[in-house]
Amino acid sequence: MMIIYIVYDMYTPxxxxxxxxxxxxxxxxxxxxxxxxxxxxxxxxxxxxxxxLAKSDAGTIAALPERETLKW
Structure with a gap:
């Protein structure tokens, strides 16, 4: 089984x-x-x-150095 995590960080956002x-x-x-x-x-x-579904104050998924971000 594949588990996909989607994390929304409202502080960064x-x-x-x-x-x-x-x-x-x-x-x-x-x-x-x-x-x-x-x-x-x-x-x-x-x-x-x-x-x-959970709310966490523990931070987000680690940002990889090669991470590509897309503008919303």
């Missing part, structure tokens, strides 16, 4: 991603303060389950 706890090189910066997310399936007969 960025959205970062990790797959099975491995930080990814793509992120979004300058995100709006009001934020909604959705999940879509790419392949038929695939499924998505949101297993947790």
């Amino acid at each position: 960025t959205v970062s991603f990790a797959i099975n706890e491995v930080p990814q090189v793509c992120a979004f910066e300058n995100c709006p303060t009001s934020f909604r997310f959705c999940v879509t399936r790419y392949y038929g007969r695939s499924s998505v389950e949101i297993i947790a």
Whole structure:
């Protein structure tokens, strides 16, 4: 099973991603303060389950040196 983490940091404001706890090189910066997310399936007969929503003051996913940020 693949677990995808999506972390919205309202202090920076960025959205970062990790797959099975491995930080990814793509992120979004300058995100709006009001934020909604959705999940879509790419392949038929695939499924998505949101297993947790949490608010944390512990920081974000580690920023990789080669991380590419996309302007919101």
